[in-house]
Structures are given as C-alpha cells and as structure tokens.
Amino acid sequence: MGFEDLQHNFLTGRIEDLVKWARRNSVWPATFGLACCAIEMMSVGAADYDISRLGMEVFRASPRQADLMIVAGRVSQKMAPVLRQVYDQMMEPKWVISMGVCASTGGMFNNYAIVQGVDQIVPVDVYAPGCPPSPETLLHAILTLHEKIRTGEITRRPGTSIPPGEQATGGWVPTVPDAVRVATPR
Amino acid sequence: MSSTTSPTSPAGILPEVPRLPDRLVDQLAFPPRQTYKQMVVAFKDSGFETCSDLCAVDYLTHPGRALPDGVKAERFEVVVNLLSLSMRQRVRIRVQVPESDPTLDSITDVYPGTDAMEREAYDMLGVVFADHPDMTRILMPEDWEGHPLRKDYGVGRVPVQFKEAPGPR
Amino acid sequence: MSDHEHHDGHDRGEDAQTEEDAEHKAFEQEEARALVAETSEGAQELMPRRTTSAGELRQEVGAVLRLPEGGFVNPGDIDIERRDDQTMIINMGPQHPSTHGVLRLMLELDGETVLRTKPIIGYLHTGMEKQGEELTYVQGCTNVTRMDYLSPLHNELVFSLATEALLDIEIPPRAVWIRMLMAELNRVSSHLMWMATNGMDLGSTSMMIYGFREREMVLAFFEKTTGLRMNHNFIRPGGVAADLPDGWQDDMEVLCDTILTRSYEYDELLTGQPIFRERTEAVGNISAEEALALSVTGPILRSTGVPWDLRRTMPYLAYDKLDFDVIVGSYGDNFDRYSVRLNEIRESIKMIRQITEMMPPGDYRVQDRKVTPPPRARIDESMEALIHHFKIFTEGFRVPEGEVYVAIESPRGELGCYMVSDGTSKPYRMHIRGPSFVNLQALPLLLRGGLMADAVAVISSVDPVMGEVDR
Secondary structure (H helix, E strand, C coil), X not given: CCCCCCCCCHHHHHHHHHHHHHHHCCCCEECCECCHHHHHHHHHHCCCCCCHHHCCCCCECCHHHCCEEEEEXXXXXXXXXXXXXXXXXXXXXXXXXXXXXXXXXXXCCXXXXXXXXXXXXXXXXXXXXXXXXXXXXXXXXXXXXXXXXHHCCCCCCXXXXXXXXXXXXXXXCCCCCHHHCCCCCC | CCCCCCCCCCCXXXXXXXXXXXXXXXEEECCCHHHHHHXXXXXXXXXXXEEEEEEEEECCCCCCCCCCCCCCCCCEEEEEEEEECCCCEEEEEEEEXXXXXXXXXCCCCCCHHHHHHHHHHHHHHCCEEXXXXXXXXXXXXXXXXXXXXXXCCCCCXXXXXXXXXXXXX | CCHHHHHHHHHCCHHHCCHHHHHHHHHHHHHHHHHHHHHCCHHHCCCCHHHCCHHHHHHHCCCCCCCCCCCCCCHHHCCCCCCHHHCEEEEECCCCCCCXXXXXXXXXXXXXXXXXXXXXXXXXXXXHHHHHHHCCHHHHHHHHCCCCCCCHHHHHHHHHHHHHHHHCCCCCHHHHHHHHHHHHHHHHHHHHHHHHHHHHHCCCHHHHHHHHHHHHHHHHHHHHHHCCCCCCCCEECXXXXXXXXXXXXXXXXXXXXXXXXXXXXXXXXHHCCHHHHHHHCCCCCCCHHHHHHCCCCCHHHHHCCCCCCHHHHCCCCCHHHCCXXXXXXXXXXXXXXXXXXXXXXXXXXXXXXXXXXXXXXXCCECCCCCCCCCCHHHHHHCHHHHHHHHHHHHCCCCCCCEEEEEEEEECCEEEEEEEEECXXXXXXXXXXXXXXXXXXXXXXXXXXXXXXHHHHHHHHHHCCCHHHHHC
C-alpha cells in the first residue's frame, strides 16, 4: 500500500483511522467450523446472538473473500495441512480467532490425534476459551478483535523493534474500553 | 456348518461364560478363523438381516479373559454384532486373530455395510481383512505409521507446560 | 491450474513458448504438485477408473446388491459410454460451506451428473476411543459427549447404560424418566438443527433462522438444568448429575406448545412449497434392501418403509410405557426423510408431555456410595463420605470384568457402545458405533445419477455429524 515507509504523523493519522474503521466494521469470517464449536458459531450467526449487527453475518465460503478465520473446533493431524492451505489463501489483512479450548491448546484431547493448539500452524490474534465457548464469549472475542484492529497498525512494519516482554502480542497491549467490558458469561 | 441352524441355537460353539443381566443377554459365538465366514453366512440366511457393528479389540494387556473351553486366546479379537429385525434379536460373534498372522476374511460381500468398519479395524488395530475391496486407512492420514488403538502404541500425550504464544507474524 | 497465466504468451504467436515460459510453466506445475501433495491422502482418494480395482469401482458406484457370484466385474463395464477423458474428478474439500463438518467428497462427474463418489473421512479424528481407555468411568462421559455434538445426551446415555450393564445395578425410576426427558428434548433440538441446516442447503435462509430460534428455547432449558448449552456431562453412570429445577413442568408446557405450533409453520414454509418439493422428491432414493445391506439405521431406514425404531422394538429406559408412533416413509427419498424428521419432532413433543405428567418422585441417582459420589454437604460431616468422594474422583469405581453391547436410538440412527472391562476403573476397550459413520456408506448409492446440486441436498438429508463419524 506504500504506507510502510511513512512515519506516523497528523496527515496519515486520519487516513489510518478511516482504514481501521472500515476494516473492523465489516470483518467477513471464512467458514472453518470443525466440531462442536461450529454449532455455537452458527448460533452466533443466527437470530438470538446476531453478528449481523457487527457486519459479519456473511460467512464466505471462499477464503479469498474472507478476512477472518474463526478456527472453531479440534484440529486433527489430517486437517492441519488443509488449515494451513486455507489460511495461506486468505488475503491480507487477515486475522485468526482460535475458538474453544481444542483450537487454543488441544483442550481435553491431549493425544496423538489432535494438534495441541492451532497456533502451531497459524498465528492467532484472539483466543476464546470454553468448551464450547458460549455465544457471548465468542462475541466478546470478536469485540476484542475489533479493539485490536482499532488500536493496531494498518500494515506490518518489519524491523520495528518490540520490547521482549511484549514480543508475544506484537507490542499491542489491550486497552479495555467500555464497549468491551461485558459481564462474565454466565 | 449347516445353514439350517435355528436362530436360538447358533451354529458353532455356544459357550458357558459368565452371564450378563437378562435384558442384555446376547448369544455369543466363538468360531475359529477358518469357519468364521461360513458362520456369518449361516446367520444371514437364518434371518439376521443387518450387521450392527464390527470392531476389533487388542487383548495384549488382558490375556486372562473368560473364554469357553476349546477356544485359544489370541492377541486380537474381532467382534461382530448382528441384528435380526424380524426376530428382534442380537447375536455376537467373537473371532480370535493371532498376532503372528493378523488376517481374517472380509464379510463385505455378505454385509456391504461392514466395509467402513473393517477399514477402521485395520487402521486402528492392524487387522487385515482379505478380499476387502479397498483396504486402506480411513481415519488416519495415509502416510501414518503404526496402529493407534493397539496397547503398545502410546496415547501421545504432550507434557503440559506454559509457553509463550509464538511471536507476531 | 496455471493455464490462465499464459494467455499473453499465446498472443505473441509462434514464438510463444520461449525458454523462460517453459521454465516458468514447469515451476508452476511443480508448485501445484507440491501443494496438492501436502493435502493428498494417496490411496484413500478417488482414482481414475483405469487405476481402480473392480471391487472398489463397485463400491464407488453404489452397486450394493448387484454383486456378481464369485465376482469379477470388468471395470470397463461401469459407465462404459463415458470415456475417461470425458469425465472430471473433482474434490469437495474438507472445508466447504455446507455446514456438515469436515467431510471430504471426491466425485467423478460427467457434466453435472455424478457417476462415482468416494467420501474421505478422518479430518476430525480425535482418538476418543483411545482417550476413553485413559479416563475413568466417571470421566468417560465428558469424552463421549463430544462425539455426536448435536445430541450429546444420547452419547452420554449409551455410555452410562453400558457401564450400568457391566456393573449390574438398577437405577431409580426418577433417574430413568429424567434421562428420557433429556433424550427426547435432545432429539427435538437435533432435528430442529437438521431442519435449519437442510433448509439452508436448499436455499431457505429463513428456515435456518427459525430452526435456531426454536433450538435456543431448548438450549435455555438445558442450561438451566445441566449448566451448559452443549456437551453437558449430565447423564452419568448411576443416574443423572442433578435433579430437575423447580418449575420445569411450566417450562415444558411452554416449550411444547410453542414448538408444536411452529412446526406447522414449517409445513407452510417448506412442505407445500413447489420448489422444495421438486428439489427433494425422487432425489436420493434408497430401497429397504439396500439400506439393510448397508447397515443404515435411523430416519433413513424408516424413510424406506421399514418400521425399525429401537425405542419401540427393543425398548430401553421406560419407552415401553410411553405412547408414541414410529414415523415411516414410503419412497426413501429426500422428502421422506424430511417428513420423518419433522414428524419425529411432533412425536417427541407428545412424549415430553407424557413424561411431564408421569414423572415419578424419588432419587435422581442410585444410592450406592461406591458408584455415585455423596452430596457435597455430607463431606463436611462424615469421614466415610469424604473417603468415598475422594476415591470416586481420583481412582474411580471398579467395574467387574465383562463385555457388553448396548444400543439406543439416537436422532441419526442406532448408536451403540461396545464396552470391554478388565476389572479396573478404566474401560479396557470402549468402542462407539456411530450411526453417521455407517450411514455415510450409503452416499455413493444415493448420489449416483443425480446432479451436483442434488449432492448437497442428499448429504444434508443423510444428516452426518462428523464428530461421531471420525471419533
């Protein structure tokens, strides 16, 4: 996009805000429902926990048209290369939400068949715990992702040094504004 | 094995084994490998229209199980559960399969529904079914080595440790 | 795959194939090969006809009953009018928009017509049977409940019934009736989910929203009773985990009335609608003999006309005390399967009303302290209670040696559990007979001769849940 070489300044600030606003208000998920968490993901897409109000009800079948991959469910050894291929086919900017404990860490299945955490295959932005996470938890994860987009960089700037303590999150420290301060799901 | 067996006394050895609660008393049969398929055909002819389930068990760490006289315990056992809709009855056939030669006749031409079940028994335990049309793995990737449900195959448990998430992309 | 890259080369005329182009093309082909190799499953995939054995070809075209005596079929006899280069092998990959999980289908198509099918499964294999051998009987339900994740209570029920059969214990009547109530509610929610996804696959997004709306009512009751919307771990060996909440009869009344009224709305939306009828009638036909040969059970078998429902023919729990009908179809097509499931929702509602009236009072779990843990309050008072609690949750209870096969009627068919016990506190072998695993074998038969668009509808009407297919 050509912004990599520009320093942050007043002129680019406005444009960056606009870009980030556009990006976070129409994040289109790719269908990557694998197991039980997929059912909760579909519930989030349905009427009671509508994600259409966030602009996300269009689950794109083609990864080329999707921005977000919600890995919902346990990833088996056979599925891992497929997961990576689908991720590689997505266009930048792209994000990954790891939904459920099986996707985050392997969950209760610590055995030969399940990849212990999808972050071994793709870089994850938000982890949503639960088995399965209730739709409110997934909505919280999506809103957290929106915050990350709002406060983050619009392009990756290679070579920017990040202090070791913040290495894991790429320098992003979550500021939890009121919009995200939802009650703990019951 | 004649095919005029009445359904209440299946052909073959009907053992004296510890009985289960009445509601679930299944008839058990323990044919030798050579006559296993004949027995299955006999059951099919006498009214057992469908095969509910076919699975295999690895008795490596439990060799002293209860078996009738005359049946030699082997490492693997293939268990076939047949169901008769007309007589509302189930029958269970248990065949001993030795470790040195883990093969058994396939019954897919008698009950086509056992196709996927036999592939799973092969994949998980390594019991090869002769004359099966497609004896390949079904659940594990094609290039996987080993048969996961065998008792000498570990669970594959990863020691749980707290680790930092991998770095930014 | 890389043909579109070279259109400018063709424009250049005679000298289009320069060395650079040829090298680039070779590089692209190598890349494509490497990409496919990463996700290729070798012999598990559908191969071109000339490299496939006769037996396998028979399977892939669904020739279930037409097995020749002593069989050797010339592979060329199958689809002899269509040459190999006139057909196309395509892959409906494990990730696809039809919300039936990670099923991979390879199809050989002649235009839009499906000739051969091969489902490739295993993309959700979780090693649950191996995991079951590592967990105690108390913990086992948490494992099996995640197999068929649309009807988790049925998985727990079959595991508990198998364990109780080996333990040879009787559970109190109230526990039996609570289990039946939960099982029927789960059948309603599973069939509603099926109607939602089936509607979606046929193009009716409203049906998706309606189905989920109704399902939320059932899930709200589950959350009230068991604590979770899905994967409850509620039905445990010895009874159930907790008693029903106060006021549950009113909840049931509201639920039954609402869902029954709305099921008539679905008739208006779908059953009478001409496009739906055209798309589902005479599509995906299967006959009773073929279904029995393939060990297919559940709504698919009942849609062919065979009145086989384990709740009626081999009753478990207290189903022989309830008055309900077994819904049977006639033609074994998609429409019959839809009708069977819709009417099963109504029958289940009828059963839930009867259970609400006939629920006996009493304990919700067996009082045998070796099997069920004591109430939490007792642990502070009694040393023995504390010891029992400790033993049950660390070591688990020991189950006598034996083996048993128990089967129940889940919304998808006969769900069975073959359990072998060696006298310790963990199962020696826990094998679950998943109905979807067996029902998927009918796919080549159902899809043969149909169109690509029908393939999606047929897969949806078979109602596979990949969790129990792959375990």
